[in-house]
Amino acid sequence: MELPYDAVLCDFDGVIRHYDPGGLTDLERSCGLAEGGTMAIAMAPELLGPVTRGEITTGQWAASIVAELERRLGSAERAAALGRAFAEARVSLDEEVLGLLRLAQARVPVVLVTNATLQLEEDLRDLGLEHAFDEVVNSARVGAVKPERRIYEIAAERAGASAARCLFVDDRAENVEAARAAGMAGVLYRTVADLRGALAPLLDGDASPVP
Structure with missing residues (x-):
């Protein structure tokens, strides 16, 4: 039976890797900053954009966050x-x-597709994930960021699959919609059940793909 997909393309942060704000939240309160304020500053397009395009280093990004916090x-x-x-x-x-991605990888290539920094490869090594994916498409290395169409095209090329035969998983709706606009099947990740359901046709041999 023909498999429903020829590749699985998966986001990293918010799907595989999760941050624990822990003491940061308490520190924000003591400093008079709204909870989540540091992350909001760090993720602001004007600060995040240059580092995820590889235009500045992670250290320079960190310095820009501190400068905005000081302001x-x-x-x-x-x-x-x-x-x-x-x-x-x-x-x-x-x-x-x-574990689910490893099961999928036994059948098709699994490609990590992430808006990340030039530090991603080091992070993957530190986490023991340097060999966990068939390919890694890092925005800072390819110069295109989600939801730009080019990064999806690069990911499909790296996977050796047409866009129409790719399953894309991400925790941001705009990224999923962009993948669908590029011709891929898209799954908005909220819990592991979303991924399990999306991969079921591939792992069970059911030829009914996700729309």
């Missing part, structure tokens, strides 16, 4: 403390997600 808080000391807490936030891996 808002009026305290270099508090800004530096928040910057350190953000950089040192603990991460965890969803082993159930990784």
Whole structure:
């Protein structure tokens, strides 16, 4: 029976890797910053865009976050403390997600597609994931970021599959919609059940793909 997909393309942060704000949240409160404020600053397009395109280093991105925190808080000391807490936030891996991707990988290529920094390869090594994927499409290396169409085209090329034969998984709706616009099957990830359901046609041999 023909498989429903020829490749699985999967996001990293929010699907596989998860951040624990932990002490950062408490520090934000003590500094008079709204909970999640540091992350909101770090993810602002004007700060995040250059680092995810590989135009600046992770260190330069961190410095820009601290500078914006200092501007808002009026305290270099508090800004530096928040910057350190953000950089040192603990991460965890969803082993159930990784297990499902390994099962899929026994049948088709699994490609990591992520808006990341030039530090991604080091992060993957530190997490023991340097050989976990058939290909890694890092926005900072290819110069295109989700939801731009080019990054989906690159991912399909790396997978050796047509867009119409790719399953794309991401936790951001705009990225999933862009994948669908590029001709892929798209799954918006919220819980591991979403991934399990999306992969069921592939793992069970059911030829009914996700729309």
